[in-house]
Amino acid sequence: MNISLDRRQFIKLIAATGAIAQTACSRPPPETILPYVHMPERMLPGAPEYYATAFVQHGYAIGVLIESNMGRPIKIEGNPHHPASRGATNTFAQASILQLWDPDRSRSVRRDGIVSTWSEWLSAISSISVEAQKNRGAGLRILTGNITSPTLLAQLQQLKIQFPNLHWHTYEPLHNDNASAGATLAFGKPLDVIYRIERANVIVTLDADFLSHGPAATIYAREFAARRRPDHAAGMNRVYALECSPGLLGTVADHRIPLSPAELERAAWQLAELIEGNTINDAPNWLQQIALDLNRHRGESLIIAGPRLPPSLHALAHSLNERLNNSQHTIQYIAPVVPPQNASLQELVSAMSDGGVDTLFILNNNAVYQAPAALEFSAALKHVRCSIHAGFYVDETARQCQWHVPLAHTYEQWSDARAYDGTATIVQPLIAPLYGGTSPHEILNRLLGNESRSAYDTVRAYWRSLRSENFDAFWQSVLQRGVIADSAFPSQTVVARPVEKSRALNDASLTAIFAADPAVDDGEYSNNGWLQELPRPLSAMTWDNAALMSVATARRYNVNNGDIVELQHNGRRLQTPVWIVPGHADRAITLPLGYGRWAAGNSGNGVGFNAYALRPVDSSWFIDGIQLRKLGTRYSFALTQTQTDSADRKPVLHATLTELRAQPEFVRIDTEKNSGAGSLYPEYSYDNYKWGMTIDLSACIGCNACTIACQAENNIPVVGKNEVARGRHMHWIRVDHYFEGSKEDESAQKNPTVLYQPVPCMHCERAPCEEVCPVGATMHDSEGLNVQVYNRCVGTRFCSNNCPYKVRRFNFLQYADRERESLKAQRNPEVTVRQRGVMEKCTYCLQRITRGRIEAEKRGTPLRDGEIVTACQAVCPTQAIAFGNLNDGDSAVARAQHSSRNYTLLEELNTKPRTTYLAKISNPNASISAQLSKPEPRDA
Numbered sequence: 001m002n003i004s005l006d007r008r009q010f011i012k013l014i015a016a017t018g019a020i021a022q023t024a025c026s027r028p029p030p031e032t033i034l035p036y037v038h039m040p041e042r043m044l045p046g047a048p049e050y051y052a053t054a055f056v057q058h059g060y061a062i063g064v065l066i067e068s069n070m071g072r073p074i075k076i077e078g079n080p081h082h083p084a085s086r087g088a089t090n091t092f093a094q095a096s097i098l099q100l101w102d103p104d105r106s107r108s109v110r111r112d113g114i115v116s117t118w119s120e121w122l123s124a125i126s127s128i129s130v131e132a133q134k135n136r137g138a139g140l141r142i143l144t145g146n147i148t149s150p151t152l153l154a155q156l157q158q159l160k161i162q163f164p165n166l167h168w169h170t171y172e173p174l175h176n177d178n179a180s181a182g183a184t185l186a187f188g189k190p191l192d193v194i195y196r197i198e199r200a201n202v203i204v205t206l207d208a209d210f211l212s213h214g215p216a217a218t219i220y221a222r223e224f225a226a227r228r229r230p231d232h233a234a235g236m237n238r239v240y241a242l243e244c245s246p247g248l249l250g251t252v253a254d255h256r257i258p259l260s261p262a263e264l265e266r267a268a269w270q271l272a273e274l275i276e277g278n279t280i281n282d283a284p285n286w287l288q289q290i291a292l293d294l295n296r297h298r299g300e301s302l303i304i305a306g307p308r309l310p311p312s313l314h315a316l317a318h319s320l321n322e323r324l325n326n327s328q329h330t331i332q333y334i335a336p337v338v339p340p341q342n343a344s345l346q347e348l349v350s351a352m353s354d355g356g357v358d359t360l361f362i363l364n365n366n367a368v369y370q371a372p373a374a375l376e377f378s379a380a381l382k383h384v385r386c387s388i389h390a391g392f393y394v395d396e397t398a399r400q401c402q403w404h405v406p407l408a409h410t411y412e413q414w415s416d417a418r419a420y421d422g423t424a425t426i427v428q429p430l431i432a433p434l435y436g437g438t439s440p441h442e443i444l445n446r447l448l449g450n451e452s453r454s455a456y457d458t459v460r461a462y463w464r465s466l467r468s469e470n471f472d473a474f475w476q477s478v479l480q481r482g483v484i485a486d487s488a489f490p491s492q493t494v495v496a497r498p499v500e501k502s503r504a505l506n507d508a509s510l511t512a513i514f515a516a517d518p519a520v521d522d523g524e525y526s527n528n529g530w531l532q533e534l535p536r537p538l539s540a541m542t543w544d545n546a547a548l549m550s551v552a553t554a555r556r557y558n559v560n561n562g563d564i565v566e567l568q569h570n571g572r573r574l575q576t577p578v579w580i581v582p583g584h585a586d587r588a589i590t591l592p593l594g595y596g597r598w599a600a601g602n603s604g605n606g607v608g609f610n611a612y613a614l615r616p617v618d619s620s621w622f623i624d625g626i627q628l629r630k631l632g633t634r635y636s637f638a639l640t641q642t643q644t645d646s647a648d649r650k651p652v653l654h655a656t657l658t659e660l661r662a663q664p665e666f667v668r669i670d671t672e673k674n675s676g677a678g679s680l681y682p683e684y685s686y687d688n689y690k691w692g693m694t695i696d697l698s699a700c701i702g703c704n705a706c707t708i709a710c711q712a713e714n715n716i717p718v719v720g721k722n723e724v725a726r727g728r729h730m731h732w733i734r735v736d737h738y739f740e741g742s743k744e745d746e747s748a749q750k751n752p753t754v755l756y757q758p759v760p761c762m763h764c765e766r767a768p769c770e771e772v773c774p775v776g777a778t779m780h781d782s783e784g785l786n787v788q789v790y791n792r793c794v795g796t797r798f799c800s801n802n803c804p805y806k807v808r809r810f811n812f813l814q815y816a817d818r819e820r821e822s823l824k825a826q827r828n829p830e831v832t833v834r835q836r837g838v839m840e841k842c843t844y845c846l847q848r849i850t851r852g853r854i855e856a857e858k859r860g861t862p863l864r865d866g867e868i869v870t871a872c873q874a875v876c877p878t879q880a881i882a883f884g885n886l887n888d889g890d891s892a893v894a895r896a897q898h899s900s901r902n903y904t905l906l907e908e909l910n911t912k913p914r915t916t917y918l919a920k921i922s923n924p925n926a927s928i929s930a931q932l933s934k935p936e937p938r939d940a
Contacts, residue, residue, distance in 0.1 A: 052482025059146030137163025139358030182314020209247030225878030422489030526604030
């Protein structure tokens with residue numbers, strides 16, 4: 001039978017088929033979401049809207065505003081009203097928008113590795129629910145990560161009531177129970193700690209890099225940097241960092257003391273004795289001076305223990321803070337934000353191996369990859385009759401489960417979550433699920449027998465039960481502001497118990513230190529190309545991890561950068577390349593987690609080595625007795641910076657607070673001899689706006705958030721490891737790091753001074769690039785920007801050769817992915833997606849300047865200071881970057897450029913950069929500076 005269809009009839013038929021398919025899937029209906037601050041009467045094409053929601057990492061919320069352009073979420077900004085953000089974010093939050101659009105995300109239900117249907121899955125979970133009703137949940141287990149969602153916790157509580165025999169297990173590879181157990185030792189109950197960094201005049205950290213990781217890292221960085229400015233009203237604080245592996249905090253501390261885990265433990269107990277006033281003959285002088293400094297600042301000091309330390313040291317830190325009268329001043333205690341009472345992963349593995357688990361739900365957890373290999377989770381999983389994995393990807397765990405169900409991304413579903421202080425946020429979707437997907441709320445609803453209840457209804461019902469009066473107004477206000485007012489946990493008054501001394505680590509052996517990777521975290525972000533290509537602090541390494549060790553340890557084992565070694569412990573072996581980090585503790589080796597994956601996706605598969613293979617069953621952070629053997633083979637890394645010696649050129653000017661007070665004009669004196677002469681070219685005149693930027697190096701912590709924010713804002717492509725290795729990375733702003741001190745100076749290698757310097761385009765007044773371009777592609781505009789006209793550029797690269805700052809990037813190949821539709825939709829429509837063969841660079845976010853100018857013209861007033869915020873400035877957790885109109889003498893950038901600390905990079909070249917820097921100021925303890933610059937010799 002022949003059926004002829006014209007084009008109109010065909011389109012009608014396809015549309016009808018699509019509508020029927022949508023109905024058949026039984027997906028919940030779309031709900032209305034509300035934009036930040038105000039609800040527009042209509043959507044204006046090209047005008048972005050901002051929606052308040054939360055970025056959730058390890059269960060904890062960071063409040064964000066997501067820029068949506070024509071219904072497409074394209075950029076993350078911090079929510080200024082949220083206590084964990086205050087307008088800033090971190091690298092992971094910025095890169096989460098790429099994860100949302102990731103074409104490698106799971107798209108379908110799978111059964112035994114074969115694509116199945118939603119209807120089959122819904123039938124299966126209904127059968128599981130009916131069976132659980134009969135046996136009251138016997139043999140039913142749920143495995144999750146950290147959960148702070150009040151609604152999800154309420155659903156789990158309902159499940160426990162309905163199925164009394166059900167067991168809920170939690171596992172987070174970067175969250176063990178050391179801190180909670182330490183609080184229990186000190187106070188008799190688990191508690192969370194909130195530090196008031198801005199109130200502390202003296203801070204001592206015990207392997208605690210609170211600037212890099214943790215649910216409060218962004219806001220702690222803000223408070224920390226505020227007290228690092230020499231003009232702060234309360235004065236500049238002083239920071240002592242006792243740490244094993246170099247972190248961001250150690251590199252910006254006034255004094256950093258590298259110690260092995262065993263040495264750190266011994267120093268902590270000695271510090272406790274010294275604070276009590278006891279005499280310890282073998283205590284080093286620097287430790288005695290730290291104790292004196294702490295005692296001088298009682299009530300205004302702070303001792304912070306890192307998450308890797310054993311519970312006894314956490315308890316010791318609590319006890320010392322109480323002894324120093326810091327409680328309720330610089331430190332506060334609240335009830336745990338993450339419930340601590342759940343069963344462990346070890347208990348689950350034991351039950352699975354014994355055949356005691358009939359049905360296992362794994363909700364957004366990749367235990368097959370992230371569990372310690374010694375635990376043998378994968379082998380135990382084979383004894384489970386029915387295993388269900390729900391996640392963003394068909395990852396390592398999904399491939400070994402009977403069922404896999406795609407989860408909607410955080411920005412595609414309704415939920416809620418709490419911040420580090422307990423403040424709750426409603427998580428609202430920005431877009432319908434791109435690849436289908438459900439939510440954990442809907443999965444638990446079906447287990448509870450509430451098949452038709454959506455996540456939206458579930459979250460609303462929970463909060464209606466708490467705020468029934470005038471609920472609709474409350475709900476709209478919460479969605480628009482992004483914070484539930486007065487939901488933070490109250491502070492508790494507690495008294496610490498005496499702590500018993502303990503030390504378990506071997507002093508003489510090689511100790512392995514497991515650490516979160518600064519780019520891919522615990523492996524959750526392994527398939528994120530932006531993060532894989534983000535240079536790691538202190539190594540500038542991309543697309544890899546390595547075993548990090550000190551210069552002395554490398555010398556002892558006769559290894560160099562790139563040598564592959566085999567590490568062995570209790571019969572388990574791991575092969576990994578070596579990277580030497582000046583300042584790393586001796587007799588220790590750091591193993592970053594999150595690499596060596598085989599089911600991450602196109603970007604994450606086969607990258608780096610898997611340190612989980614060596615991690616012990618109890619997920620300890622330290623293991624001693626490591627055996628190291630050099631294999632005689634080599635490995636190549638892709639670095640974005642190979643020269644870390646300043647070569648006596650002083651690109652980063654710095655001084656101590658004492659030196660600044662004695663000679664406030666030290667920067668001017670230092671640069672006078674390099675000041676440039678006049679120019680043959682006429683000066684530019686700016687009658688309206690004159691844009692400029694200043695970066696305060698006292699505030700910069702080297703976190704690279706500016707680099708990733710610039711990439712997200714300006715459609716900067718990922719080029720891959722091979723291109724990075726050839727020097728073709730495309731970042732428009734880089735964060736250089738320098739180890740100050742001669743390579744021949746052994747003490748400088750043991751404990752060098754680390755200096756950071758973000759380098760965007762300088763937007764020079766006398767730009768060397770402009771004079772050599774044969775086609776006028778790079779030029780000055782009327783407001784002082786050094787702009788790049790892409791359709792003029794013919795790729796001579798003369799401008800790059802003539803740029804002394806090396807901030808111009810040439811896209812040798814077609815790096816931008818123009819094939820996959822989801823990645824097209826992710827890009828910022830206000831920024832050109834560049835074709836191959838053109839030069840590109842920082843534009844001071846020209847699109848934001850233009851948007852701000854248009855808005856100012858519409859209201860008929862000049863632009864006000866702070867109305868235009870560049871992407872790097874907006875993301876910076878420490879507010880190190882000031883941008884604005886230099887013609888406005890009251891603007892923040894104008895005031896900064898009139899500071900006595902202001903200087904220009906390579907001033908002797910007479911390029912007159914519009915981007916300047918404020919010299920870095922530190923506040924060392926003069927009594928111990930000499931001792932710390934030359935640590936006491938240690939046994940080899």
